Structures are given as C-alpha cells and as structure tokens.
Amino acid sequence: MFAPQVASQPPSSRDSPRLCPQLTRSELEGRQLLGSEPPVFTPSLHRSLRKDHEEAGAGAAARQAAIFFRPRTSILDYTELMCQGSDHMRGLVTCFWTVVGAYLVSLLFAHYERSGEIMSRGLAGVIFSRAADLMISDLALVASTAAVVPMVHLLWVGGAWRLPALLDPRHQGRGRLVQAAFEVAWLAAWYVWLGTRGWPWAQRCFFSLHTVVNWMKVHSYLSSNRRLACALRDVAYLRAQRKRQSDSADSADSAANDAETDAEIDALDAMLCPYTTRxxxxxxxxxxxxFQLSPALVYELEYPRTERIRWSYMAEKLVGTAGIFVVFYVVVAHLVIPHLERMPETGVFVATLHLMGPMATCWLLFFFITFDSIANGFAELTRFADRRFYDDWWNARGLDEFSRKWNRPVHMFLARHIYMPVRESWHPGHPRKHPRVDDAHAPRQSSATVLSRLRQGVPPAIAAMAATFFFSSIMHEVTVVMACQRWNHAPLFFFQMMQIPLIICSEKLPWLKEQQALRNWAFWLAMVTFQPFLLCLYTYQAFANSSSSQSLDVIVAGGAVNAMVAANATKVS
Incomplete structure (x- = not known):
C-alpha cells in the first residue's frame, strides 16, 4: 500500500527519515518494463499525474484527487528541529517546554504545601476505572470497521464475491444511499453501545472521539473506492465504445476518435494505478x-513512505506522550476541576474567568499530545512520510483559517468528501446521472425545488463552505452530547455556524481584510475566552446536580444526627 518517496529538500541529519531516490514517470515506466524492483512514489510523479488530470479535464474526480501527500516533517517536531539545525522555531519550542516544566513543579509544590501529598489522586480513579472494558470496546470498534473491505467487493467491484447485479457504483443516488445506510447504522450502533456502558466522563470523551475518527476512515475508504470502481467501469465502457467505433467508422474518423478515447482511458488508468498498486x-x-494505523483520514491507494522505522524516535514520542499526559493531568486535576465544582456557587462568568489560563494550557497540551506525539508516533510506526498534521495555526487571522491549519487530517477529509463534492454539484446545470450509465437505468430528473432555486442564487464556493461548516458543527455537537450524555441546547453548534457570516464580512470589508494583526488578536481573544465559556455551559448542569445531591446528603445526615441527639436527650430525661 505504501511506497517509499523522496523529500524535495532531504533532511541534513543522519537520524532524520531517509527517503528513496527520486524518479520521473518515464523512469518508473521503464523500470516496470524491465521487471525491476517496484517503482517508488516521487514528487515528480505527483506533479506529472496532477498535470495529466488537469489536462484530461476529468471533472469532479480530478478535483477530488487534487489532495496530495508528500514527504514533510511537522513544524514543531523537536527531534526534526534539532536534527535539521532549524533556528526558526527550535528556541521557541525549547522555551515552551521549559516554562511548562517550571509551571508543573510550581503546581505540585503548592499542592504539597496545602495537602501534604504531591499529586491529587481523585482524577486518576476516574480515568483508570473500567480500563479493561474500555480497551476491549475500543478494539472491537476498530475491528468492526474492517467490514468495509468485503462491502466494496460485494457492492461495486465484483469478482469471486460478486452478488448478482446488485449495484452499479455509477448510479450516484443508489450507491450513496447504500453507503450512507451502512455508515449511519454503524455509527448509531456504537453510540448506543457507548450510552449503555455507564462509563465515567473521561472514558466517554475518549470513546466518542475515537468513534468519529473511525467513522471518517470508513467513509473515506468507501467513497474513494466507489469512485475508483466508477473509473474501472468507465475504462471498460470506453474500450468497448472504441471497439464499436473502429468497426463502424472509416479510418480517418476512427483514428481521431481512438486518439481521444485513448487519452481519456490513460487519465482514468492513472487514477486506477497512480503509482504501484492497481x-x-x-x-x-x-x-x-x-490505512487504519496510519495518521490519515483520507484514503489513497498509496502514500509516501520512509525507508525505515527509527525506534529511538518511537521511544522519544512514547516518553513524550507520557510526560505531556502527566502535565495535562496535573492542570485538569488541580486547576480545572476545582473551579468547575465551585461553579454552581460562583456562577458561569466567574468560573470562565478562572479557567481562561488553565483551559488555554490544556488546549496547547492537547495539541502537542495529539499532533506531535501520537500522530508522529503512528506515522513513524507505519513509515508514513507526510508529517504535515498542522500548519502555523498560531498565525491564524480568523476561525476559518484556524480550522484549516489546526487539524489538517480533518481539514483534508472535509475538503475531499464535503467541500469539493458540494462545490462541483452546486452548479445549476450539473448532471444528475453519470454520463456512462445507460438511460434505461438512470435516475429520474427531479423538478424545480427549493434546492434548485438556491443553486441559482448562491455561489458554489459559499454553498460548499456553508455545507462544510454545517457538517462539522453537527459532528462536533453530536460528539460533545455523547461525551456529556446530555443535550445543552447546542451552543457549540451555534457558535460554529456563526463563523460563516463573520468569514463573509471579513472578506467583503476591505478595511477589516487588511487588518492582519487585529484579526490575529481577535482570534486569540476568542480562543482564550470561548473555550472555558463553552466548557462551563456544557458542564454546569452536571456539577449543579452533583452539588445538589451532596447538599441533600448533608441535610439528611444532619437530620439523622439531630434525631439521635433528641432521642438520647429523651432517654436521659
């Protein structure tokens, strides 16, 4: 599945990922003809294939294939910064972790002075309770996603597992309906399972997030292979059409048609076999x-791959994950939860003010543990060479730019499977059926509807952006609701959807568009204040109920004590 690839600027250190030599497409084809070792996937081949797709004008399929992977390192990966001798971010990263270490020591020492213990152990009981149950459920969750492999064989490819004339993947309506039914059923089944386990909040948060990640992998695998199955049938259709034209037309017309058909077949063939796997x-x-182990949410036939696994790098990421988790634990246990427990008495506003610093720290720690330690660790384990899991999101001038740079795997998923399909199909004259599906089996054209009127008045880019934000907001809200096991009137959904008019205003107002520094300050102010505010909104009722139950216990206990005192007084008298 993975093929070695070379970086455009190879790292200077011996310990950085070693990547295989670069080859052109002609050299790759020559090596295939000579029967030598399997060819490698290189940046020059990448550019060649992209040019072929653009020249072929393959429409939506070509634009969907415009997301490419190539060997890159993470911007803040400390090992790579040290190995490559980069002076741009190295000192900043060193400063950040030094300050975090000093902050950790101060917190632990202050807690020791107050309570006589180095670290609070109450949160540990919540995190590690029912760990075996969570581990078994998570393994079953991951294993259940493998059902997509026989599903693609049965529905769209054929061969030994073929069900008789079950479905043609080029029927977009029926193909998407079957795929959507499977995905919704799978997602609902695991959410029901989560709701019946009775796990603490920490386990619910982890399982709900991992469920969404695995659903994205399932959707990308099914969608990408359905698109490839369409291309496979298109190649067969074009070859049969070329044969019919050659038999019926004269030599001049036949040569012209054959050349045009051959060019289209070559473009589709490059999609079916871009590098080494067909x-x-x-x-x-x-x-x-x-694919399941790799840190990617967009499925491709092949990815760029490093030459070997650096086990010392793996050990460093493992130790880094454990260290960041300890810091995260201390901040949550000592600075976040105490303020949330007092929130029913102090109020949401006061709790938000107290949590701005701790929540910003937790946010940065979550970023490092997810995208620097865990993602890079799995990338090294699978020899996945594209380590661009984030961009310079700290320079973002708005939440839209932040959403593109903060989490690139999710951004690429949304671009491939939401934004690009909606933008392509939004044009008023967009065909509703595949051009190579027989008319007898083609879906009927619907009459003018509200959607068709919207297509005439809303630009495709705006419609695609709105659909992407709507989908992302729904998934965020569902994940939070499943983690909290209560619905809190969707404030997260509301604030995310409010980004759309803000983005449009920032692009339409020339003065605001030029205020780069002001927009960056506004972004940071929003991130620092809105995260603790949303946390307080979603957890207020839970802590209020907990506080009420504790107060009731105190009242009942006090009443029992008073009754015992009165009974004893009666006996004495």
Whole structure:
C-alpha cells in the first residue's frame, strides 16, 4: 500500500527519515518494463499525474484527487528541529517546554504545601476505572470497521464475491444511499453501545472521539473506492465504445476518435494505478489495516513512505506522550476541576474567568499530545512520510483559517468528501446521472425545488463552505452530547455556524481584510475566552446536580444526627 518517496529538500541529519531516490514517470515506466524492483512514489510523479488530470479535464474526480501527500516533517517536531539545525522555531519550542516544566513543579509544590501529598489522586480513579472494558470496546470498534473491505467487493467491484447485479457504483443516488445506510447504522450502533456502558466522563470523551475518527476512515475508504470502481467501469465502457467505433467508422474518423478515447482511458488508468498498486488489488485486509494505523483520514491507494522505522524516535514520542499526559493531568486535576465544582456557587462568568489560563494550557497540551506525539508516533510506526498534521495555526487571522491549519487530517477529509463534492454539484446545470450509465437505468430528473432555486442564487464556493461548516458543527455537537450524555441546547453548534457570516464580512470589508494583526488578536481573544465559556455551559448542569445531591446528603445526615441527639436527650430525661 505504501511506497517509499523522496523529500524535495532531504533532511541534513543522519537520524532524520531517509527517503528513496527520486524518479520521473518515464523512469518508473521503464523500470516496470524491465521487471525491476517496484517503482517508488516521487514528487515528480505527483506533479506529472496532477498535470495529466488537469489536462484530461476529468471533472469532479480530478478535483477530488487534487489532495496530495508528500514527504514533510511537522513544524514543531523537536527531534526534526534539532536534527535539521532549524533556528526558526527550535528556541521557541525549547522555551515552551521549559516554562511548562517550571509551571508543573510550581503546581505540585503548592499542592504539597496545602495537602501534604504531591499529586491529587481523585482524577486518576476516574480515568483508570473500567480500563479493561474500555480497551476491549475500543478494539472491537476498530475491528468492526474492517467490514468495509468485503462491502466494496460485494457492492461495486465484483469478482469471486460478486452478488448478482446488485449495484452499479455509477448510479450516484443508489450507491450513496447504500453507503450512507451502512455508515449511519454503524455509527448509531456504537453510540448506543457507548450510552449503555455507564462509563465515567473521561472514558466517554475518549470513546466518542475515537468513534468519529473511525467513522471518517470508513467513509473515506468507501467513497474513494466507489469512485475508483466508477473509473474501472468507465475504462471498460470506453474500450468497448472504441471497439464499436473502429468497426463502424472509416479510418480517418476512427483514428481521431481512438486518439481521444485513448487519452481519456490513460487519465482514468492513472487514477486506477497512480503509482504501484492497481485498483482493485488494494482491496485487502492488510491494505486496510495499514490505512487504519496510519495518521490519515483520507484514503489513497498509496502514500509516501520512509525507508525505515527509527525506534529511538518511537521511544522519544512514547516518553513524550507520557510526560505531556502527566502535565495535562496535573492542570485538569488541580486547576480545572476545582473551579468547575465551585461553579454552581460562583456562577458561569466567574468560573470562565478562572479557567481562561488553565483551559488555554490544556488546549496547547492537547495539541502537542495529539499532533506531535501520537500522530508522529503512528506515522513513524507505519513509515508514513507526510508529517504535515498542522500548519502555523498560531498565525491564524480568523476561525476559518484556524480550522484549516489546526487539524489538517480533518481539514483534508472535509475538503475531499464535503467541500469539493458540494462545490462541483452546486452548479445549476450539473448532471444528475453519470454520463456512462445507460438511460434505461438512470435516475429520474427531479423538478424545480427549493434546492434548485438556491443553486441559482448562491455561489458554489459559499454553498460548499456553508455545507462544510454545517457538517462539522453537527459532528462536533453530536460528539460533545455523547461525551456529556446530555443535550445543552447546542451552543457549540451555534457558535460554529456563526463563523460563516463573520468569514463573509471579513472578506467583503476591505478595511477589516487588511487588518492582519487585529484579526490575529481577535482570534486569540476568542480562543482564550470561548473555550472555558463553552466548557462551563456544557458542564454546569452536571456539577449543579452533583452539588445538589451532596447538599441533600448533608441535610439528611444532619437530620439523622439531630434525631439521635433528641432521642438520647429523651432517654436521659
């Protein structure tokens, strides 16, 4: 599944990822003809294939394939910064972790002075309770996603597992309906399972997030392979059409038609076999297992791959994950939870003011543990060479730019499977059926509807952006609701959707568009204040109920004590 690839600027250190030599497409084809080692996937081949797609004008399929992977390192990866001798961010990263370490020592010492213990152990009981149950459920969750491999074989590819004339992937309506039914059923089943386990909040948060991540992998695998199955049938259709034209037309017309058809077949063939693996040879459990382990949410036939695994780098990321988790634990246990417990008495506003600093720290720690330690660790384990899991989100001038740079795997998923399809299909004259599906089996054209009127008045870019934000907001809200096990009138959904008019205003107002520093300050102010505010809104009722139950216990206990005192007084008298 993965093929070695070279970086455009190879790292200077011996310990950085070693990548195989760069080859052009002609050299790769020559090596295939000579029967030598499997060719490597290189940046020059990447550019060649992209140019072929653009020249072929393959429409939506070409634009969907415009998301490329290539060997890159993470911007703040401390090991790579040290190995490559980069002076741009190295000192800042060193300063950040030094300050975090000093902050940790101060917190632990202050807690020791107050309570006589080094670290609060109350949160540990919540995190590690029912750990075996959570681990077994999570393994079952991951294993259940492997059902997509036989599903693609049965529905769209054919061969030994073919069900008789079940479905043509080029029927967009029926194909998407079957896929959506499977995905919704899978997601609902695991959410029901989460709701019946009775886990503490820490386990619910982890499982709900991992469920969404695995759903994204399932959706990308099914959508990408359905698109490839369409291309496979298109190639067969074009070859049969070329044969019919050659038999019926004269020599001049036949040569012109054959040349045009051959060019289209070559473009589709590049999609079916971009590097070394040809669809449907990729439909194996081993191929899917590698995709499941890789830190990518967009499925490709092949990814850039490093030459070897650096076990010292893996050990460093493992130790880094444990260290960041300890800091995260101390901040949450000593600075976040105490203020949330007092929130029913102090109020949401006061709790938000107290939590601005701790929540900003937790946010940064979550970023490092997810995208620097865990993602890079799995990338090294699978020899995944594209380590661009984030961009310079700290320079963002708005929440839209932040959403693109903060979490690139999710951004690429939304761009591939939400933004690009909506933008392509939003044009008023967009065809509703695949051009190579027989008219007898084609879906009927619907009459003018509200959606068709919207297509005439709303630009495709705005519609695609709105659909992407709507989908992202729904998924965020569902994840939070499942983690909290209560619905709090969707403030997160509301604030995320409010980004759309803010983005449009920032682009339409020339004065605001030029205020880069002001927009960056506004972004940081929003991130520092709104995160603790949303946390307080979503957890207020839970802590209020907990406080009420504790107060009731105190009242009952006090009443029992008074009754015992009165009874004893009566006996004495």
């Amino acid at each position: 669809f449907p040879a990729n439909l194996t459990l081993a191929n899917y297992a590698m």
